[in-house]
Amino acid sequence: VNHLLGIKYINEKDIQLIFETADQFKEVINRSIKKVPSLRDITIANIFFENSTRTRLSFELAEKRLSADVINFSAGQSSVKKGETLIDTVNNILSMKVDMVVMRHPNPGAGIFLSKHVKAAIVNAGDGAHEHPTQALLDSFSIRERFGDVAGKKVVIVGDILHSRVALSNIFALKLQGAQVKVCGPKTLMPKHIGSLGVEVETDLRKALNWCDVANMLRIQNERLDISYFPTTREYTQQFGVNKALLDSLDKEIVIMHPGPINRGVEITSDVADSKQSIILNQVENGVAIRMAVIYLLASKIK
Numbered sequence: 001v002n003h004l005l006g007i008k009y010i011n012e013k014d015i016q017l018i019f020e021t022a023d024q025f026k027e028v029i030n031r032s033i034k035k036v037p038s039l040r041d042i043t044i045a046n047i048f049f050e051n052s053t054r055t056r057l058s059f060e061l062a063e064k065r066l067s068a069d070v071i072n073f074s075a076g077q078s079s080v081k082k083g084e085t086l087i088d089t090v091n092n093i094l095s096m097k098v099d100m101v102v103m104r105h106p107n108p109g110a111g112i113f114l115s116k117h118v119k120a121a122i123v124n125a126g127d128g129a130h131e132h133p134t135q136a137l138l139d140s141f142s143i144r145e146r147f148g149d150v151a152g153k154k155v156v157i158v159g160d161i162l163h164s165r166v167a168l169s170n171i172f173a174l175k176l177q178g179a180q181v182k183v184c185g186p187k188t189l190m191p192k193h194i195g196s197l198g199v200e201v202e203t204d205l206r207k208a209l210n211w212c213d214v215a216n217m218l219r220i221q222n223e224r225l226d227i228s229y230f231p232t233t234r235e236y237t238q239q240f241g242v243n244k245a246l247l248d249s250l251d252k253e254i255v256i257m258h259p260g261p262i263n264r265g266v267e268i269t270s271d272v273a274d275s276k277q278s279i280i281l282n283q284v285e286n287g288v289a290i291r292m293a294v295i296y297l298l299a300s301k302i303k
């Protein structure tokens with residue numbers, strides 16, 4: 001594998017190799033060794049055409065912890081605004097002897113397109129409503145850390161499945177590892193082809209939560225909605241929001257995940273997000289080790 005374009009394009013063995021590599025980096029970080037010299041001769045460009053907090057900072061930190069040289073590019077402050085194309089932009093960056101491109105882009109398939117037109121390793125940091133592979137890897141890694149294994153675990157993904165790259169990448173990753181997956185949300189926010197992905201749809205949130213070991217809560221992707229898919233935010237929260245009273249009334253104690261950013265009080269209340277059942281900040285912590293592993297393994301193909 002020379003790129004990481006989506007979980008769809010890798011296999012279970014690739015995931016295990018990434019996890020084992022991430023285990024080693026996490027152990028190194030936990031020993032307060034914050035920098036290793038592995039990628040001293042590698043230069044990486046993080047190019048972001050969409051906003052990001054976690055993914056962008058996490059990639060940059062991962063790259064710096066591996067001692068790579070890093071340049072950061074935000075489309076909004078660039079010559080993209082003057083009409084420069086994606087390929088021209090990236091080829092100009094690559095002519096400065098850049099080896100790897102980490103890209104977030106609003107168009108589904110943008111990373112795949114780029115990988116066919118430029119000579120660099122491409123890492124997809126989220127492409128529209130398509131895939132967000134490193135998010136799915138850090139999510140599964142966090143489940144594995146909590147339960148010891150992903151296989152056999154019951155995971156429900158709750159929310160705007162239709163517009164969520166996190167949902168699609170998680171479905172691929174979880175199924176590859178033998179987890180059972182359900183999705184829960186309004187019918188209007190469910191992709192028509194969801195059945196072909198091998199997941200069950202549950203529209204009753206309480207039933208879904210009583211079934212699962214882990215609930216991965218997603219936000220409504222308002223930036224990708226062009227019409228009103230669900231009557232109101234208040235109605236969404238009433239039917240699909242998780243609050244402490246609901247959590248406490250379940251048959252068992254489940255683990256709560258969220259990729260961020262959270263819309264507190266919409267899909268999840270603060271007392272759930274900040275509860276001991278939440279591993280949201282563990283996910284963020286694990287994101288650095290996972291991204292170190294992905295970059296390290298891809299860089300080993302360049303050298």
Ligand code: CP
Nearest residue numbers: 052053054055259260
């Ligand atoms: N989870 C995630 O992708 O967050 P950001 O959009 O802040 O990077």
